[in-house]
Amino acid sequence: MPLAKFETMLKRTMGLDVQSIGRPMLERALHERRDKSGVDDLDAYWLLLQMSEQEQLHLIESVIVPETWFFRNREAFNEMAQLQPQRPISAGQPLRILSLPCSTGEEPYSIAMALLDIGMPPQHFRIDAIDISAQSLAVARQAVYGKNSFRGNSLAFRDHYFALNEQGYALSETVRQQVRFIQSNLFAPTLLYGEAPYDIVFCRNLLIYFDRTTQHQAVTILTQRLAPEGLLFVGPAESALMMQHALTPIKAPMAFAFRQGAPKQEPVKPAAAPIAAFAPQPPAPLRPAPRAAAARAAPSRIRPAAELPVLPQTTLATVQLLADQGQLSEAASLCEQLIQRHGPSAAAYYLMGVIHDAADRKQAAADCYRKALYLEPAHAGAMTHLAALLQTQGDTAGARLLQQRARRSAENNPS
Structure with missing residues (x-):
């Protein structure tokens, strides 16, 4: 059939x-x-x-194959805890946070623990956690977890917030009471009807399961639920999509965070700071071009007329800024010139891959991620992005291997 x-x-x-x-x-x-x-x-x-x-x-x-654990991509939780909301927070006006999808509860509970760890009073924040799966929500409400929910070497939170019993690690009531679980899904007509906007929204690794049209519909729904100047956290492979909406990336490596509101239009500056959404790892410095002085003296000999003008001071930061402003073709052309003039680097190929990804050129993006990994086998951004691409192409085994490799790399090189 x-x-x-x-x-x-x-x-x-x-x-x-x-x-x-x-x-x-x-x-x-x-x-x-x-x-x-x-x-x-x-x-x-x-x-x-x-x-x-x-x-x-x-x-x-x-x-649905839920794959989650406590403090997955810890940088997002660290950044969320450090960024101050754009309005006064009190028991009468608590910080409002949404986790969607919440799966078996590890993400919203991690949010609660991160805020409690910085001393935020429990009455000052509230977390709504939504998932389509009744089975996953039952696990979340029970809040008893096995060893697979605790990964990496930074597990001090387990000793502080959990108690070991016959069933597993039981979460403390202090954390559990901060989260309200709701069965629904992102496209439900009655989703969060009557609820006030959220200061912070976590929607990570969901959009990769949608086609491009549905992805944009999903982002529109999320931004409608987000308060002015609110924060949206997405997965590594979803950050490029955010560039096509009225969202501004937060300069925080590996957090994949965006603030509600379009980026301010400013002149492109060659020395601009890297944009976090396009550079989970700081770009490696480019090697000086041979005969740089001669090149500056006679630019016409190194620049075909059809290409963009390339200043000697141009770095990947300029490419990142162009991409952030939605000028994907210009960014790709400039990035290619940098590779030709200064030689290949993992940072350059990774950035080129993200640009192709944003332009929906999946095969070109995958090729660039593979080149980045050839030059730098432990490049976390290239691994996570390529894994997401393989998943969308049906290569679940290849995606799983890359995810495991990225996890081992993170555990061996904690930030």
């Missing part, structure tokens, strides 16, 4: 682009749910889906 109708249903109900998980995974989920439902074939299962909203939720849970 053709899978198109099932794909359409999943896209309508949860925004899922089946290409992001691969059709084999969908087929496995359909046959698993068909067998558990006791129907004879997929035609009968399709009829069951039309009559049972509960079965639709079961199918959705079968195609």
Whole structure:
């Protein structure tokens, strides 16, 4: 039986682009749910889906593979705790935070622990956590976790906020009471109806499962829920998409954070600071060009007329600024010239990959990420971005290997 109708249903109900998980995974989920439902074939299962909203939720849970742990990408939580909100915070006007999707609860609970750690009174913040999966929310509400939820070497928080029992590590009530769990999804018409805007929104590693049109719809919904000057945290592979909306990147490496509001239009300056969304790791300095003085004396001999003018002081920071302003073609041309004139570097190829990613040139982006990893095998940004691309292309095994490699690299080189 053709899978198109099932794909359409999943896209309508949860925004899922089946290409992001691969059709084999969908087929496995359909046959698993068909067998558990006791129907004879997929035609009968399709009829069951039309009559049972509960079965639709079961199918959705079968195609969701939650992968989360406490303080995943710790830089985001550190930055969130340090950035001051743009309005007074008090018990009467608490900091409002949204975690969507929240999966089994590790992310919203990490947010709560990070704020408690800096001394913020519990009555001064409130976290709403949303997920489509009732099964994941049941785990989150129980708040008892196994060893897989604790990764890396920085686990002092586990001793402070958890107690070990027969079932696992039970989270303290102090943290649990800060989070309200809600079953819904980003595209539900009644999502957070009547709720005030949020000062901080975490929506990480969800947009990679949507097609480009749905991604933009999702970002629009998120920004509508975000307070003026509010903060939005996304996943590493989603940062380039934010550049196409009225959001300003926060200069914080590896946080992938954006503030509500379009960037201020300023003249491009060659010595501009790197933009965090395009440089999770500071770019490596470019090697001086041979005969730099001669090049400055006779620029016409090194610059074809069709190319952009390249100043001797040009660095990757200029390319990043152009990309941040949405001038992707200009940024790509300038980045290519830098590589030709100064030689290859992991930072340059990584940035070129992010630019191609933002322009929806997936194969070109993947090629650049691979070149960056060839030059710098431990480049975290290239690994996470390439893993996301492989996932969207159905190469789940390759994506998983890169994710594991990036995790090992982070554990061996903690910030």
